[in-house]
Amino acid sequence: MSVEVRVPTLGESVSEATVATWFKKPGDTVSVDEMLCELETDKVTVEVPSPAAGKLAEIVAAEGDTVGVDALLASIAESGEAGSSTDVRERDGTAPTYDAPSGDDEVRKAAPAGGSDGGETVDIMVPTLGESVTEATVSTWFKKPGDSFAADEMLCELETDKVSVEVPAPAAGTLGEILAEEGTTVEAGGKLAVMTTGEGSGSGGAAAEPAATPASDAGDAPQDGARSDTEDAPSAKKLMAEKGLSDDQVTGSGRDGRIMKEDVLNALNQPKASEAPAAKAPPRAPSAAADADREERVKMTRLRQTIARRLKEAQNNAAMLTTYNEVDMSGVMDIRNEYKDLFFKKHGVKLGFMSFFVKACCHALQEVPDVNAEIDGTDVVYKNYVHMGVAVGTPSGLVVPVVRDADQKGFAAIEKEISDLGVRARDGKLSMADMQGGSFTISNGGVYGSLMSSPILNPPQSGILGMHKIQDRPMAEKGQVVIKPMMYLALSYDHRIVDGKGAVTFLVRVKEALEDPRRLLMDL
Template identity: 70%
Template sequence: MEVRVPALGESVTEATVATWFVKEGEAVEADQMLCELETDKVTVEVPAPAAGILEEIVAKEGETVAPDALLASIAAGEGATRSARPNTPDQREAAEAAGHSEDVARGAAEGAGGEAGGEAGGEIPVMVPALGESVTEATVATWFKKEGESVEADEMLCELETDKVSVEVPAPAAGVLDRITAPEGETVQADAQLAVIRGGDAGAGAASGGADEAAPSAGGTSPDYGSSPADEPAPARSDPRGDVEDAPSAQAMMAREGLSRDDVTGTGRDGRVMKEDVLKALSQPQGEGPAAKAPPRAPTPADQADGEERVRMSRLRQTIARRLKDAQNTAAMLTTYNEVDMSAVMGLRREYKDLFEKKHGVKLGFMSFFTKACCHALMEVPEVNAEIDGTDVVYKRYVNMGIAVGTPSGLVVPVIRDADRLSFAGIEKAIAEKGVAARDGKLSMADMQGGTFTISNGGVYGSLMSSPILNPPQSGILGMHKIQERPVVVGGEIVARPMMYLALSYDHRIVDGKGAVTFLVRVKEALEDPRRLLMDL
């Protein structure tokens, strides 16, 4: 059965093989995603035309292929099972390195005395899951289990960070975490192996090399799979958190400051102590909190060096830095300003917020007013909702509104799709859901793709005025700021009004000054007289 490049769309003559999700020799189901192709416009997923074994990959990752070109071949029949042995040199080499070779496994069992060879289950690889569109690598952020620990099927083993989202990796089966092949901090490819689980009831004995070591007496501890057999077993721990591994940066800081685990309250998974927990403990006054029990430490010559800490940038932060710099280098970015009297919106919100929440189950905020006002203005000035594609300008007949959200990991921009068709309640619900997902690190890649315009609210942090940076390939971003009472002239009299500065950054390559100013004026008019939104004025 041949796997060929599907139709790529009008005027698209070639594509690049971005990622293979399945390896040669692996079983596939009908319609299972095999690989991902990238064109200059879209990303295309290629499904399996039938069930079987992926016999040969013809077009490797990185190759350029034409429409209808041969990508791979699938062998159907009775041999199409996941237990099929590797049938290519590359596979056999990978299998032997990872401990998957049947002969190697049998020889290891016989060398250990053969006592556990028949009872212990086979070795099960833990692989990097599908990371999503155009993502080819990730960083291992946290391991929740240690080598030698028992795991249940679907129990979370580790967490990966990509440049867009965090991905949790579940255990594919129950057993013992035999070895971790990708430690914390390591960068792994989309098809890499993370660890090996030894399945079966005797998995612990097989992992340690002997049946006696697999059965510690009551009250004893599990063997240390990272030490030599001659090492003495570690004493039993009295820590109620058991064998939870604290963050490496937290361990280093606790050692430097003379703190023990009992001095710090861990807020991570299963009580894991994070760096922020140590900082919090250190910031507590003497006599308050567990950190107060730490004995005073005399200054040392190394204290000066301890005043600095080098921490590798997360993949999310690296991506933020790269995209923002690309925006400055690529777009002809300019910012224009205006100010809006928020009296009408604040009065309307104050009058109807209780009824709104009672009926719709969500609070009425300012963001729905700004989203509606921007959608209204984008219809009149469509170039602000457009993007440049080569020598073409692509005008969007819809509004996918990006809402910039600050998280502990960095700035993310979830997208509210078809915001121009949503009601006030629909917008508020969507913003609330995306905001919670962003703070919890649960945003998917799809949640942050396809935006046509962005709103950034620096006012929540107290910003009075700023120039937001474009979110490529978008051509406009609106910056909201702090609402502050200022003296303004109304009807010939000076009065105090709640005023907000608005800033529109735009790509001057396709948005002229007239269009930018018109956009801001329309937003201002809609907010100062919200009835205009109802009458489409």
């Protein structure tokens, strides 16, 4: 009996990944938990271990393919297997007409003994949706009744509160009746559709496909024949269906011309060269109908609805308040300019601003531990450590890896860890563990030019510090106006646990430590 290798859970809000590297090839022997392949997402790299010992029988998703959560990657023939056809004969006493790549025993038993003419009906069911997830919404059907398909070809996509789940065909055949239309909410184990086996393009029947022959029918371009056997990325299919694009309007950049999601986005962003400039239409009076013609109404995905609900719940559950102050950055800039060369020569890493802010926050959290605590039911959990979340910019957006035990580390160790996390973040090599467990967060909107903002809490944390742009401003000093490099600081905190006095005290201690960094050395 073969064992399926499927895409594991990729993390909250992550619904698809790209197959980066296969460490094994078909025919290789594998042991339990041995690494088979590596997947890359927008945030992290995920390794896929072998679920059983045996031989790698078939690779379904090649390197470069985009796959969804729970999608089929490969199949493994377990050790001691005599062959799928022998197994079916022993169970049924009949010779099977095909070997279903999915390894589904029930589908094999439903296979007709007389070939493609005598196909039997098979129910297409909702797969396991994950721990604590009991229902999903049918997002997109990639096939319609009467369409033929091969085994493991994507039939539809489901959306849950956490991830998107693709439903592959359990065997080659033809789609009969769709029981759950798009937008329908279905439960785990529910019935999605009915199919007939043995009639699809991949059923192994006697009829040969014209697209598989070297010479295509008259009038067909060779490129079209090559594309007919190429399965586009499910995410690309979904986007093309939503935007009303056909595959001949998109140029695929994947293997064998496979259309990826990025190709669809590029096609949508490109101006249509074939369209000549239209004659300028006479201006018409503004009306609600005219505005409606330029609007697009798109139903929120189940995942986006969940994100919106949870963000609002974070605001509703926490008594969130923000207090502000400003800091003269002259002291930090002077000491940084004085020692940056020696610092780099000794430690091999540049001396940046973030280590000063991390150390200043750790110093302030010692005096105001409420900002580093969290509420758990009717208890307050005080943390005798500081796991500092530090924002890092990446091509796909901001991520917040955690510098653990930052209160016990010096400037050099903090700068090295921030540098390492930054490189791994930009390369997409951060793990989920790297971004979990923070007790306090620093958000640096200043790198994007933000002068003032109110950062939102990251529950269950009770505090987050917002850094902003350093800007020269006229300041009064000893009765004279002088130009100083100033930065606004913002502390958002949960007023249920942090009083106003504690929040202001925390921010003042951060300000004092940054304006006179020598205070950090003397623990003042």
